[in-house]
Amino acid sequence: MLDSGFAEFKINYLQIKDFAIGSKQISEPISVGGYLWRIFCYPRGYSKELSKNGEYISIYLQLVSKHAKNVRAIFEAFLMYKDGTPSFSVTQRCANVYSPPPASVPYTMCGWDQFAKSSNLDPLHVRNGVVTITWGVIVARRVGDELIAVPPSDIGGDLGSLLDRGDGSDVSFVIGEETFPAHRAMLAARSPVFRAQLHGSMADATMPCITLHDINAATFKAMLRFIYTDDLPADHELNALDSPAEMLHDLLVVADRYALDRLKLLCASKIWDGVSIDNVGDTLCLAETHNCPELKSRCIDFLGQEGHFQKAALTDGFLELVQKFPSVLAELRQKFGA
Template structure:
């Protein structure tokens, strides 16, 4: 027998909904403590993400009942829309949850709803309505600003500044660069020589890195294809790009590079990546690198790399931090 949970979200016009069966192995919850939580996977209903949260022995709020009740809630997972949703009738609002601390007495649940194999099924039915207005909703297409600006970059239409990097020429738009980077804004619209120059030569960056920098500025994306790196290893390329992100105050790009560097970090590369993080002020990446060092096997391997010797020579203070974290 299935125990049924219904949710109705308040608004005036139906926009969608759905049903989600949540199967709980009740036999495995016998020894659970009050407040112990079992969750379903997220599911979509009415354009929102939800999950079922079950406390087989009740929430701590219901603890005064000695764990006699099962607590059951539907949590709305789409944080951007929480403030727009209110609950009526069947569900009682509890923060971002809709449900009950005393959904069903455990004795009744065991007697009437648990199968011979120890399973119980909760079915959550959610109907989502939208506030105000009659008729059908307007279909709003997804935003394409990144794609459109990427096409503008590729076509060079309306470009008013160019950069010569490693023998290549890149056309760009002053307004776009200034809007994305305070450094470019100061250079291109301030009192610096670049503000009156239509062609700017950069000597301390390679073409592949600058191409990726421009692509991010226009599209907010990292290049997914590493085939345009001029033969450079991907971790070297990402370190160069992180350095340029720091130079042009592109904090999101810096952390995106850091994330990609962490994905494939090894004992052979961690010292170089840590040096990059320290040089270009990326504490998030630095802390993850030191955590990586703290693992005994990683530390033993990394200390015998050339990069580790260079790291300690350039940043002797890191030796103390590593010693403290590793515990030696």
């Protein structure tokens, strides 16, 4: 029997040259065949000798799960074209039997010292300054190795239903004509700001109903649902709004306000997907205002691409950015000589 799973791994193409040979990036683990797997990516190669002095990207698959014995797995990886389709010209596959490594070796890996030559990636494989590698694992199970099927966690759905029903709610938030019941313990567990507000010495700690004036109802509702379910609104829900981009901007702002770091990064990722010459100035201003260095870095790299800075500098958003944050302009000049 076979079990398989695939994931994407992204490399900032503009920063490849800044990596030291032997410096690695590690993917988030994925579960396949009852085991956890992840890849180690060396943007400038594992070593000078194996990567031809840093010309090649090296990637290797690691079995993360401890005490696994004789796990037969196929490791596959390929580049994605910038239009989102797989590249069959840069694809690799290898098979290996994973067993506990000797005591002198921290882990067992297989992969490729020369997966792809970095100088050949642009322009076919670079989109918005990012190179995407799709990687996956196919695990062969022996008869009798089948695991007892465990359904995926549905705690997000259960807590979302709790929010919808309002069972046991002990605090309410009023925004305009709308009221949102919630649970102090849930809010405090997820946000240090709510914890201080609802369990500290502030007046709100004893108030059953709190009126908010500086946030719109739709944004607060989306934030509240994230607190309970750990999810953004679905794409179809965002697309049904008059301005999905505005909702994401507003959500990022409240995520910063309530110290919901994961929500902020989820919003930043969605916002980054829509960055263009016309809005990069506004996006960079948003990132700088609300302390999102990950989004700021992507915007700066975007402006460093050929011709982007000159065009973006003529937009109203960029002019506002320069007025509010002249230090960002100085940073751009220092980095790109703009």
